[in-house]
Amino acid sequence: MLRVLVLSTLFPDASRPNFGIFVERQTHALAARDDVEVRVVSPRGIPPWPLSRLGRYAPLSVLPTREQWNGLQVHRPTFLNLPGTSGRFHAAALARAVTPVLDRLRDEFPFDVIAAEFFFPDGVAAVALGKRYGVPVSIKARGSDIHRWSKMRATRGQIVRAGQAADGLLAVSEGLRDDMAALGMPRERITCLVTGVDLSRFSPVDRPAAKAKLGISGPLVLSIGALIPLKGHEIVIDALVSLPGVSLWIAGEGPHRPYLARKIARLGLGNRVRLLGAVPHNVVADLLAAADVMALASEREGLANAWVEALASGTPVIIPDVGGARQVVRTHQAGRIVPRDAAHFAVAIQDLIATPPSAAATRATVEPFTWEANSSTLSDFLQHLVNQRSSKR
Template structure:
C-alpha cells in the first residue's frame, strides 16, 4: 500500500468549488486504483490578526480546519501570508504551520511520500517537511507556479532550489520540462505526466440541440479560464468583435472582470459577449458541447485542462503556441495554433466556423488523455521515489 500525503494550496473548497478541481480529480483517480491511500493538506494563506477578517479573506478564513470533502479527508491549516512581501516568506510560514499537523497525521497515517501539487509555495515547503519527516518529495509544475514564481526576484531562488532538492519533479508537458531544465532543474529527475480529462462528462452532443438548450442561435465560441491578464481574454474579445453574429461566452472569475466589462461595453458587444463567472463543471460541459470552438489566448500554460475538455466534447481549440499546445493540437480536427493576436484568432475561428471538423475526430485527439492513464503514471512515479 502506497500512502501519499497530497500537499496543495490549489484545491477546491466551499467558497471556490472550481479552484484546482483537476487536483481533486487526479487525487480521486489515484485513490480509485485501490492500493493507494491519501490524505490531503490544503493550506490557506491568511494575513495575521484582524486583517484576516477583511472581506477578501472572509470566506477563506471561515473554512473548517478539517473536513470530509466529497469522501476525501482534507486538512485546511492556516499559514501566515504577509501582504506586500512578494511571497518570500510563504514557504517558511507554511512549514511552521504544517510541522505539528503532519506530526499528528503520522500517528495514524504513516505517509510514504509527500506529493506537492503546485510548485510554489508548496514545493519549497514540501522539501523542508520531507527532510524533517524522512520521506521523499515530489513537486509538480503546472504552469504559472513555475513560470511566474520561478522568475520573481523574491521567490525564484526558492523555486529552483526546491526543484533541485526534490527527489522527483513532474511537468504537465514536454515544453514545460524543457523550461525547467533551462532554469537549472536537473532533467534526469523530471518526468512528464500529462493531465487527464473526464471523457464521460465531456463528450460530444448534437450541437444544434445543445445550442437550442442554451438559447443560442448562430456560432458560439467558448473560453475557459480565470479573468486575469495571463489568459488573454481581451484578445479573444477583440477577435470576436470582427466576426459578425458570433457569440462569445467566457467562463471564469477574477480580478480582470471590470476591465473586460469596460472593453465589452466600449466595443458595443454587450449582446454578443457574456462573462459567465464561475461555472460548475456540468454547465461547462454543456457549453463546450454547444460551441463551435474553444478559444483561449493564454500568455503561458502548462497543458491546459480546458484544451482537453473542449476536444473531449468534440470541439476544436484555437490557442497560441504555449506549453503543451503541440502535444494536443496534433491534427487539423483538433483546431489551430496561432499567433497571440486578435487578427490571428479571428482568422482561425472564421475558418473553423465555416468548415467545422467532425466532432468524433476532435474527440479522438483527447481520448488518450484519461485520468486512468494519469493516475497509473503518477502511482508508478511516486512508488519509484519510495522504493528506488
C-alpha cells in the first residue's frame, strides 16, 4: 500500500468550492486506487488580525482545522501570511504550521511520500518537510506557480532550490517542463502529467436544446477563467465587436470585473456579453455543452482544465500558443491556436461557427485524458520515488 500525503494550498473549501477543484479531482482518482491511501493537508495563509477578519480572509479564518471533504480526510492548518513581503516568508511559515499536524498524523498514517500540488509555497515547504520525516518529495508545477513566483526576486531562489532538491517533479505540459528546465531544474527529473477530465460529466449533448434551456438562440462563445488581466477576457470582448449576432458569456470572478463591466458598456455590448461570476462546476459542464466555441486568451497557462473540459464536451477551443496548447489542439477538430489579439480571435470564432467540427470528433481529441490514466501515471511515479529512496538506504 502506497501512503500519499497530498500537500496543497490549492484545494476547495466551503468558502471556495471551485478553488483548485482539479487538485481535488486528481486526489479522488488517486485515492480510488486499491493500492493507494491518501490524506490531504491544505494550509490556509491568513494575515495578522485585524486583516484576518476582513474580505476574502474572513471565511477562510473560520474553516474547520480538520474535516471530511467529499470523502477525503482534509487537515486545514493556518500559516502566517505577512502582507507586503512578496511571499518571502510564506514557505517557511507554512512548514512551521504544518509540522505539528504531520507529527500527529504520522502516528496514524505513516506516509511514504509527500506530493506537493503547487510549486509555491507548497513545494518549497515540502522539501523541508521531506527532510524532517525522511520521505521523498514530489512537486507539481501547474503554470502560474512557476510563471508568477519565479519572476519575483523574493521567491525565485526558493523555487529553483526546491526544484533542484525534490526527488521528482511534475509539469502539466511539455511547455511548462521546458520553462522549469530553463530555470535550472533537472530536466531528467521532470515528468509531464497532463490533467484528467471526467468524461461522464463533460460530454456532448443536443446543442440547440442546451442553448434553448439557457435562453440563447444564436451562436454562443464561452470563456472560463478568473477575472484577472492574465486571462485576457478583454481580448475576446474586443473580438465580439466585429461579430454581430454572437453572444459571449464569461464564467469566473475576480478583481478585473469592474474594468470588464465598464468595457462591455463602453463598447455597447451589454446585450451580448454576460459576466456570470463564479459558476458551480456542474453548471460549467452545461455551459460548455451549449457553447459553439470556448475562447480563452490567456497570457500564460500550464495546461488549462477549461481547455480539456471544453473538448470533452464536444466544443472546440480558441487559445494562444501558450503552455500545453499544442498538446491539446493538434488538429482542426480541436479548435485553433491563434495570436493573442482580438482580430485573430474574431476570425477564428467566425470560422468555427461557420464550419464547426463534429462534436464527436472534437471529443475524441481528449479521450486519452482520463482521470484513471492520470492517477495510474501518478501512482507509478510516486511509487518509483519511494522505491528509489529505499534503494539508497
